[in-house]
Amino acid sequence: MEIQPSDRIRDLETGIFSELARRKHAAKQAGRDIIDLSVGSPDLPPPPIVMETLAREAQDPRNYGYTLAAIPGFAEAVAHFYHTRYGVDLDPAREVIQLMGSQDGLAHLAMALINPGDIVFVPDPGYPIYEAGVRIAGGVPYPLPLQADHGFLPDLDAIPPDVARRARMLILSYPGNPVTALADEAFFERAVAFARNYELLVVHDFAYSELVFDGVRAPSFLSVPGAKEVGIEFNSLSKTFNMAGCRIGYVCGHPGALAALMALKSHIDYGVFAPIQRAAIAALTADPTPLTEQVHIYERRRDALVEALDEAGWRIDRPQATMFAWARIPDGFTSREFSFSLLEATGVAVTPGDAFGQRGEGFVRIALVQPEQRLREAARRIGDFLRHHAR
Ligand SMILES: Cc1ncc(COP(=O)(O)O)c(C=O)c1O
Incomplete structure (x- = not known):
């Protein structure tokens, strides 16, 4: 057959x-x-504290059950990291959920939030799962060109209003992969206004938040006024702490969007291995030097x-x-x-x-x-x- x-x-x-x-x-x-x-x-x-914590916790036989979701302390560790690194205050109970790597969330997000035929704006060029996730969910990816003469930022004003009205999400990533450009707060403010105007969700992928050169810091999308009311931000321990194989990340921001993703995930996975979660908490709360x-x-x-x-x-x-x-x-x-x-x-x-x-x-x-x-x-x-x- x-x-x-x-x-x-x-x-x-x-x-x-x-x-x-x-x-x-x-x-x-x-x-x-x-x-x-x-x-x-x-x-x-990874930092030594990550490997030490993982090795120690892996010796405890009580750590081998399903975790189902984040263990106590994880969302608080993310909130601590976001407060100290990006000046963003998050409510750990409602505004943070854990992921099996940010890829898990990026891949499942559209399934949780859009219906077949809905438009989603994706960057072109962009990290492939943005478009694939939309297609898997039966949505219609609408590529927004990132061009050098526009600072590799999408030209939101050039989007036809009738298309924007049918769109449910705008996916952005600064600094991004493969285009390594940065966005400033002014652009993020424009994205918030665009999202309000067309009632769509801004999805910011911040996987490279800590790999910015020449003394510059990249702003978190959630740091601009109103962002949490219209957006979410994915982040990861893969690049920041070299924990790519551990498969742990998180998404923060709009509680309604997070709840929909969590509802879907509750059918798909049973949580990240507890020793990895503890190692992640250690990484997020360690000295950032x-x-x-x-x-x-x-x-x-x-x-x-x-x-x-x-x-x-x-x-x-x-x-x-x-x-x-x-x-x-x-x-x-x-x-x-x-x-x-x-x-x-x-x-x-x-x-x-x-x-x-x-x-x-x-x-x-x-x-x-x-x-x-x-x-x-x-x-x-x-x-x-x-x-x-x-x-
Ligand atoms: C832009 C971007 N987002 C998300 C990911 C996924 O990372 P992870 O699932 O390891 O958190 C990657 C991995 O390369 C990436 O480059």
Whole structure:
């Protein structure tokens, strides 16, 4: 018997990362030394307090039952973190829910909040689950172009009012992935006004809230007046505390939106492993000094990559934030041609930009997830590749 996937699944593009994994494997088999700058999985260790707490709690046999939801103290730890880092006051009882990584919430949100046919504004280019989550829920993603001449912010005034009236959510992410730009409070205020006007929910993904360079701090969307009445913000321990494999994150803001998501989740999962939750509480309430040290590590990597690529003959924009460079590729390649032939010829893996939407064509995303000296080596190999493949 042949099993057919549902129409819903057939409509989703197969993940680029499986395709890249296949090609990385082939390049390795062919003897290439792989420098993997394609996946945004942090290579740095979590803070020692996280590993100590996890190891200790994992020894307690009482910690192996279902947790169902956040254990006492988690929402308070998030509220503490939001107060001290972003000046946002949250009610732990109503304005915070725990997630199995922010991906869990981003993937399920549309299912909890929209009906088939509803429009959702998604950034283009944008992190793929925004659009996929809407499609899975039967919604209609409406891409908003992020363009350099508009500071990579969507032009809300350019959205036709009849479309905005049929929209239920506006998804934003600053600093974002793959576009690493920042938004200021003024833009967030415009988003609040837009949401009020059209009665839609603003969904801000703040996964890279703590990876901002050159002494700059990114504002939380929830820090602008009125934001909590129209919006929610996703955040994660994956990048801030290098806990990506632990699968823990959270969403805060509008209690009604959170309650709908929680109702759906109560049918889907039974909570995060208690030792991971305790490790997360330890991370969120610890001395934040290591966060600044971590920013310096990524800053040095960014500088190493940008400067080495410059020497190799490829000038790219210096990212202001996140663990990525979003680089316009030299003329004569599509994103996929560039990424796949670079991998085959040099072992350097980068992600083709079209994986993030139509407007990602002409770009690749380079993840700063290797030490400086490996990034320089990658740039040197890219330089050789460009010389041999100049079109
Ligand atoms: C912009 C963005 N949002 C959300 C996520 C999901 O992170 P997690 O589910 O680990 O919290 C990622 C992961 O790379 C991301 O880049």
